[in-house]
Amino acid sequence: MIPNLVELRSLRVAFDGVQVLHGIDLDVGRGESVGLVGESGCGKSVTWLAALGLLPGKASVTGSVRIEGREICGGSRHVLEEVRGGRIAMIFQDPSSSLNPVIRIGRQITEALAIHRRLHGEAAKTEALRLMDMVGIPDARRRFDLYPHEFSGGQCQRLMIAMALAGQPDLLIADEPTTALDATIQAQILDLLVQLRAETGMAMVFISHDLGAVSQVCERVCAMYAGRIVEQGRMEQLFAEPRHPYTRGLFDAIPRIDGPRQRLIPITGTVPNPKNLPAGCAFSPRCGRAVEACRSDLPNLEPIHDGRRLACHRPVPVVSAPPVRTRTLEAV
């Protein structure tokens, strides 16, 4: 059997002794696109920063990160640098702070080409222009020598994507790539990511709190809560019928643009502080379905019959769209 492109096994992260990631198991196959969703602080970005060794020194990372069977967790700088940019590239939310403001854009892209593909001079410039063209920068030749501030936010994100593609990565990790952009530009970037994945065949991990954006680009989705994956399944499956009460709550909380104007359905309470997580299931204090067992025993992420994985003692029953809506709304 061909090994998965990336395999994370019981990946744990602690900052100053506070555990923020509680054992993540996740596989990404070749060419696959996986979405990670959850609210701020659930560990969706930390998972990949930890996997690539990008967390600051005070973070303690344990577990295993394998790329095509090769362990890189805790690997030397040399091992990691071979992976970063070359095998796995990452783009972030705020493109303008990821680009160097005092270096011309062309040089920043050719620098990546020199490091990862040993291209120099004219060859590098030709390739950089091809990449700029590929990500939809109009008039690339004339704009090769401009500085980042001379591009708009959407174009900076396109340039970041061009730099990420410079190393011909097998996996692109996009961490909230469209969050800072305007609605119409967001649609353009999502479209670009879908198109690039089709052209290059690279795998993609799409980290976002926007379930709408995730469903545009991902085949498989993991919902995370308080440092754990709570539900994982195919996109259509998870979106048609979320089984974990948290995933269900996330869907219900999204305001709808179609249909009648209606009250929103919030999840009561707030995300727990990682310093004192509740006993048992971390979601139990906010969960309308929680029973005694939920407050004492932690549910494991187990495969269920329809192929998805679920960590819940009392999952939302199948074909149960209306009952969840009757949950009492938070009194104000």
Next chain:
Amino acid sequence: MTSALLEANNLVRIYQIRRGLFGKPTPVRAVNGVSIKLMPGETLGIVGESGSGKSTLGRMLLGIDPAQSGEVKFEGKPMAPPGTAEWRALRARMQFVYQDPLAALDRRLTIATQIGEPLNIHKLIPKEHRAARVEELMSAVGLRRDQAGRFPHELSGGQRQRAVIARALASRPRLLVCDEPVSALDVSIQAQVVNMLRDLQEQNRIAMIFISHDLKVVRNIADRVAVMYLGQIVEEASSDVIFHSPRHPYTEALVSSVPVPGKILEGRRILQGEPPNPAKRPSGCAFHPRCPLASDICRTSAPDLRSIGNGRTAACHLVPGETAPVAA
């Protein structure tokens, strides 16, 4: 017929920007002739992309940002010039809620002190009743009594925004201008705050201007929606109608760009290009360089905002005006 609470006519705001240290100042029309009308207790949503002038408009409606021309009427009377005592007294009746609650709160004061501040400033109620009023406000926005002595950094983002809203409500305003009030919050918390705003508004009959780039939120809170593009309103209609059947090509693209969970990217109208620089306004209709339907007239003459029937207005040459009255 009741009269409008707030009326703005032809507001214009021009900023002067300089390119480089010695560059010539260039005028930028951030808000370019906007008129709106708000009835008591009504919510008007203002949507648009960054640079469309929606936040500037919000500040101008309260007089925080001066208008170069045009006028704002509050309760039928022209608004007093900003900075005067009269204007300050008026400000008790119209409040502002910003996007970032941490920046809007003083980090060195407890939230109870801050919620009570408008009561002191406007000398609204006797000292001995203030504590009780603060407690009432806190419970109205869903903050617990024991959180009164907390400092802003000890609260979560959602709780901070609740405190900001409680403070805005302290002076019993008739108008609340909210500039992206829930954009920094997670979805589950966002829903809590939106519901709370709606309840408070209905209970106290507060009119609201709700500025946001998030169409989904606006759809569920606003009665009417105005869409802005490059400093102008391009379409205005009731929120039930505008999201269901947008008429202006820009509104149509905006509505279609909202990703719906569970639906794959297909058949969406993706707009090409980017919003133009307000310092370099395109000729004619400002939207024509990105408009898939633009014709010659769009490049040369700017369309006026006109009625297109059923209480809707749109500024587009291609949307037929109210020539034939709609059969009832």
